[in-house]
Amino acid sequence: LLMVRPYHVLIREQVDQRLGNPLYLYMKQRQWNFYSMKDVQQKLQRIPQQILSLGTDSKRTTVLICGQFIDFALSQLSDKQVLILQSNPHDQKALQGKNLPENFHLFNLFETLRAYPLRRETNQWIQENISKFENEPFVKKHEIFSLPNFIPWLRSQLVHGIKLVEILTRLIYDHPIGIFLDHSELVYPGNILSLLGRLYGIPFINVQNHLTNDASIIPSRATHYCVWGRHMTQWLNKRGIPKSNIFEIGSLRLSNNEQFIKKNKEDLLRYLGIGENKFIIAFTTQCYFDYINHSIMEWMKKATEQLPILVIVNPHPSDHLSYERYISEGMRLTPPGFHLQEILYTSDLIATISSTTALEGALFKKGIVILQPELPYDYHLNYNGYYQIMADGKGGISVHNGEELILELKKLMSDPRYYEENAEKGQHILHEMLTLGEIKPQERLKNLLDELFFK
Missing domain, CATH: 3.40.50.2000 (Glycogen Phosphorylase B;)
Structure with a gap:
């Protein structure tokens, strides 16, 4: 479930080569019943079964945000514990020169990942399962799985993904996180956090930060969507996201x-x-x-x-x-x-x-x-x-x-x-x-957070 975007990148050449073959496209549509992006969202969403309901714990009042939302947090979350996830250069740039109050804590995911060791039993599990997968008869006939670069790619993705899942799961147990706030489920860490949110019953709010296209959000597993305006509401709803999960707040990025x-x-x-x-x-x-x-x-x-x-x-x-x-x-x-x-x-x-x-x-x-x-x-x-x-x-x-x-x-x-x-x-x-008006997007998002914490 975490490899969708890397897999997109891997198969680009094969997809481009076959786009001019209408019979092939027809066969694939029939095989997977993919006739619209709504079909893709519903079939690839694969929400895991919830094992805990940590989001209902009244003591879990920490908000985990990506570094790019630091300005929102500084202006609106002064009364809350905030855990800031720094995982890419955009987060780093947003955090430069910012004085963080005592209730704000920074977690450098990139540096933690670099130093994080893969347990021997985990590495053994990866090797055993890859060997088993590699020897399956269908793999040798598969148009992607049979490519010489696929198994090394799969091994690398598993190592990287497992490390990140372990690190972020540990964060949930080490900090009383009650809400996840991110702008992307396309790549790490947002895609992992939305899955962990579903697994542990913690709300994940996908806050629109750019004009959005299909590949940047499908499949999505967020529990709530804060979007710029009614165009995005209609766009998401057409792709199978219930309107009850969508909140039109305007744009944090464009409001100031x-x-x-x-x-x-x-x-x-x-x-x-x-x-x-x-x-x-x-x-x-x-x-x-x-x-x-x-x-x-x-x-x-x-x-x-x-x-x-x-x-x-x-x-x-x-x-x-x-x-x-x-x-x-x-x-x-x-x-x-x-x-x-x-x-x-x-x-x-x-x-x-x-x-x-x-x-x-x-x-x-x-x-x-x-x-x-x-x-x-x-x-x-x-x-x-x-x-x-x-x-x-x-x-x-x-x-x-x-x-x-x-x-x-x-x-x-x-x-x-x-x-x-x-x-x-x-x-x-x-x-x-864009949703405009006297109430700023930051205030609308803060109101939603308060509602979720008081539920």
């Missing part, structure tokens, strides 16, 4: 973006040495194929050559392409010292394929241009039409090539009414995607 704004449009233009007022477009890249990002940059380049605009290119943190060759008077990279939120705030328009920055820009009442180049299928980056999420939601103007982009920009710059209509589209998708 205004705090990063210290500079305005004049500051940006002055820094760049641009004297005249410009129509500014913030283009936020994503980690799609290199040629796709280069293609969009060509669209932008032609637009800057024909229109009095300034394009600010903000590469995704994981986008390592060099955009230096495109830099010109009308095209600049986000300058040092300027936060992404300042770029979105000072811009007149946000351009992206499917980035969360579209919603972040809409929070500042900016219009959105949804870039829709022809994207081929990709096992990780583009499946189930994920990149069309903004276009399907009609959150802005969709453009499919450089000519359309220039045409739409001309209309937006010359027709104030057209510009306002586009901004209104952004507000429409914003309210579909």
Whole structure:
């Protein structure tokens, strides 16, 4: 149950090779009765039988959180014992420079795992079961299990997974944990914690932190889901998650973006040495194929050559392409010292394929241009039409090539009414995607925690 994501990675080549074979796909659908993502969720969820009800113990008042939720914990959980799990670089970055109160305790899962010894009897159990499995007749005929790299992969996954299960199980016994709080069940440790939560009767709350796609959440075993808004409620419900388990709280991550704004449009233009007022477009890249990002940059380049605009290119943190060759008077990279939120705030328009920055820009009442180049299928980056999420939601103007982009920009710059209509589209998708209001997402989540502790 813990190997779903690693198995996805392992079988990618075989899946890609067979996608063009409709007969094979039909046979697999018939074999497993997989005709929708709801079928996948229901068949792969495999909730273990509960052995204890630790969540009902009134003495278990500790909240276990991932490090990325530290700001929420500091603002809302000052009255509770908090155990912070640091398991990846994102947690480490979120925790940097934070002063933890006495009731907050840090557990470095990564360092603990590195030093954790595998018991001899456990290692022997792994060897015996792998040998038994390896000699099963069906394994030698199986399209994946018979691959030469499968058994070494399986052994490595078992060792890694068993160590983590033992470490996290020990945490439950060593600390009076009453609730698990994480944003992912895709990888360790969230997938283990959601299973342990079911096993020991401890609520696991899956708190949405990004725009979500199928591979990042299916299968899910959370007991509660805190989502950004009604779009995600409908999306999860369509995949078999009961609406009674879903709570629309808004986004913890996007709720405090205004705090990063210290500079305005004049500051940006002055820094760049641009004297005249410009129509500014913030283009936020994503980690799609290199040629796709280069293609969009060509669209932008032609637009800057024909229109009095300034394009600010903000590469995704994981986008390592060099955009230096495109830099010109009308095209600049986000300058040092300027936060992404300042770029979105000072811009007149946000351009992206499917980035969360579209919603972040809409929070500042900016219009959105949804870039829709022809994207081929990709096992990780583009499946189930994920990149069309903004276009399907009609959150802005969709453009499919450089000519359309220039045409739409001309209309937006010359027709104030057209510009306002586009901004209104952004507000429409914003309210579909995000629950807004006077009550902050942090407060809504805190209220849910209190309800669960008092049950």
